[in-house]
Each structure stands twice: as structure tokens, then as C-alpha cells.
Amino acid sequence: MRAFLTLRMLGAHLLVLVCVGVAGGLGLWQYDAWQEHRAAEAVDLTQLEPVPLADVMGPDDAFPGDQVGQPVEVSGTWLPDSTVFVSGREVDGVEGFWVVTPLAIDGPDGPDPDGPALPVVRGWLSAIDTAPPPPAGTASVVAWLQPTEGSGEADTDPDDDVLPQLRTADLIQHVDQDLYGAYGVATEPLDGLAPATLEQLPSPGRFTALRNLLYAIEWWVFGGFAAFIWWRFVREEGAPQEASAEADRVRSDA
Template sequence: MTAPRRPSLLIDVAAAALALVLVGIAGMLGKWQYDAFEADRAAEARDLTDVAPVPLTDVMGNDDPFRASDLGRPVEVSGRWLDGGFWVADREGSGEPGYWAVAPLQTGDAAVLVVRGWAPEPDPDLLAVSGEAEVTGWLQAPEATIVTDDDPDDDVFPEIRVADAVQRVDVDLWSAFIISDEPGPGLEEAELESLPSPSRSTGIRNLLYAAEWWVFGAFAAYIWWRWRRDATAPEMRSPSAG
């Protein structure tokens, strides 16, 4: 013979209510952490290209490392053009391959590299620039890939690397460069290539916390299910019983 053994209605309802409360709290806390994860990534990846320009010195100092959150930020800087300009190869303009014209602009005790514009072919006359200037443009991070320079003695570089460019000037260089929003004489506007994107590690802690809360909620639901199943399972009587 078997006899069902069931909890009282009060205990049954209380256990279900407790399980629902725990699952609900875990779900809300998990959602809160996931929203924080999304907000962190959105904040890092926001497009700054259309905000009002600010002085370069308000964003960073000449000895400061470049911050990924400032990628694409419009900045203003004034100074004096220095010798040591160069071309950067393999840059598109209007869908055509070409070159960037880059020149160092001294501001204070250091110089910042400025992309003055684009040309289909290197031209020494287009690269030459001197005098005072005020530049408004978009802040970019120096490039650092494994591309090698086939001829380090010419004026054409494969990319913008501070370590290479600093050898052409007598002052320190900022750890960023600027793409001017107005091309120099004879040049076309250089296209903005790099916009911010979140790194893989951005907000990962919040994402892990969200997963932990959801696992806790699932565990609470499982515990309730196991209790309910065991509490309502038939009880086997001993064969020797009455």
C-alpha cells in the first residue's frame, strides 16, 4: 500500500511564494547588472565626432597616454608648423587609394601630428607647410601594427607611429594625432577612419554578476521544484506493515 504525503496548503503556498520572491529578486538584480554592462559599452563606444570641439589640452597632456574613450573627439589646437612632415601610404579618399599628408604642429613644448589632407600621389610641394596655424580636427590613436617600412629614408610611412615620427623632429610628440577637418592647399579632405568601439573587457564584471544572479534564481527555482516533487511523492510502506 502507498499513501500520499502532501504538505499543508499553507506550507505549499509559502514555499511557492518564497521561490517566486527569490527568483524575482535574482532576475531583477541580474537585469540591473546586465543594463550596467550595456551602459558601459555604450558609453565607451559613443560617437563623439559631432560634439563641440574642445582645446586639446583639456583632453590630454603631451605626456599622457591616449585614452580610447577620446577616439574621434573634436579638438582645437594652435601652434607653429615644424619641418619633418611625411606621407602615409594606403589611405583611401573618395574610394581611391592615396596618401595622407602629415605634418608636426608644435604647441608648447611638444608637437602633435596633424593629418592635413589626402592626395592621390606624394608631392613635395603639397607636403611643405610653415608658419602659425590653428587646427580643428578629430583626435585619433597612433597606429602600431607589424607593417614594416620598406624604405625608412624616404618621406612615405606605412602608418602613423609616434616612435617613427619623433625621429624627424627635435621635440617630443603627443601620443595622439589629429585629422584636420579642413584640408591644406592642394589637398582633399582626409577620411576619418577610426571611431570608438568597446573593448572585449568593457563591463565584463557586470556581465558576470548578471550571470551569477540568474544562476542563483534558477537554483532557487530548482530547489523549490525538488522540494515540491519530494513532498508530494507517494510514500512506500514497509512490506511487514499491517
């Protein structure tokens, strides 16, 4: 027993506790994220009454995972020069684009054109050259709230106004102010555009939940491997002492 309490062995015990604890904690975190995705998919909030955006999230808040699809009322000032087009949005087999213009959300004292902005999907079109002029001035819009996308598809030309996904890291290149960690899909199309619907969301988004589950399993496997290495180390370190003790017993019996 004393052999397992040496300074070297205590260091090994401490190391495995840290490794297993960290791996277990990260695995639980990813598992919780998977559960949140499943819960969000199981609940349809799109038919609820709209609520003010400030009641759901603030400009610096992380997206609330239980509010996907919640209709929100947003009022602010359009940023027409920051309009972008998101590719890969299909309607009846026709590839098209979402038309997205950020809306600088009103502050406590009224319109604030320099305040944090929420990207708003105004509608859908099949070709960019048919897009109407972007809106200017102030507006009030009801939109389905969505987390920013992260399909991993790269923007091959950051200098144009076409994006492969609604990701904050891509949008920020086109907007001069802070952005909410979300976007809204207008429940009614604006400026004569065709409707944009949540059915047009890219399918890779639903694989995010599965990825979280796989990450959780990966972390737990890592924790189990660390525990196995510790067990092998302790066994090998203790083998000479056990052999010596056994030899002593044999000699004493003789």
C-alpha cells in the same frame, strides 16, 4: 593534513597563488582594454563642439580611450621639415596618402617651436609628387583626435618620408622633439588638399580590441593550467600519505 603543510608544499601553494593572481590580473587588464575599445567604437564624438587640446590630454599623457574622435582646438608652430606621407589611405577605391605635418603646440607663454608636437593630418592626395609645399609659421587648427596607430606593419625604408602607419616609433625618426601620444585629423582640409576623413583609417585597427580579448582568455587559460598543475602535484604528493593512512586503518581494524 600535516603532509600538505610541509615547507615544500607551502612553497607550491604560494607559487600557484602568485601564478593564478598574476594571470587573473593581466587577464582582467586585457579585458578592460577590450571593453574600452568597444565603448570607444560605440560612441561617436566627432560631432561634438571642439575643446582645447589641453582639456583632453597633455604632452606626456597616455591617450584617453574615451576621447577617440573628439574635436580639439590646437594652436602652434608648423614643423614643415618633418612632413611625412602615410600610405594606404583609400578614397573611392583610389589608393593615396595622408599628408601629415607636426604642429609644435603653444606653451603658456605663446608659440614654442621647440615644444612637444602633435602630428596633424592636413589632407589626402593620390600622388606624393602633387603635394603642395608644407606650411610654415603659426596656425590654429580644429582636428579629430586619434590614438597613434599600431597595425604592426614595418617601415621598410626609414630614410624616406613615406610611412605605412601613424605610429610614434616611426614618426619620431622625422621629428626632433617630443611628440604627443596622439595625432589629429584636420576637420577641414588644408593647403588645397582633398579631405582626410576617419573612414580612411586602416581596418586592422578594429582588430586590436579582439586581440585584447584573446589575450585576456590566454592569460586566464594560463592561470587555470597553473591551478591544474598544482592540483596534480598536491594529489601525487598526498597519495603515499593517504595509502599509508589507509594501511594503518586496515591493520587497526584487523
